[in-house]
């Protein structure tokens with residue numbers, strides 16, 4: 001899948017949204033979609049399914 005709405009400001013290095021571990025974009029990795037504070041649609045990447053679960057749980061419990 002190609003992100004056609006890329007801002008071009010980010011480098012190719014990606015970190016896990018939850019623990020900060022490096023995510024290898026060439027390999028499969030869990031992702032989650034969400035809306036950033038500025039209202040833009042974003043894709044969040046994670047190094048493992050466990051990190052994604054933790055992140056999603058926090059999103060659900062955090063006041064919006």
Ligand SMILES: [Zn+2]
Pocket residue numbers: 016017018019020021046047048051
């Ligand atoms: Zn992680």
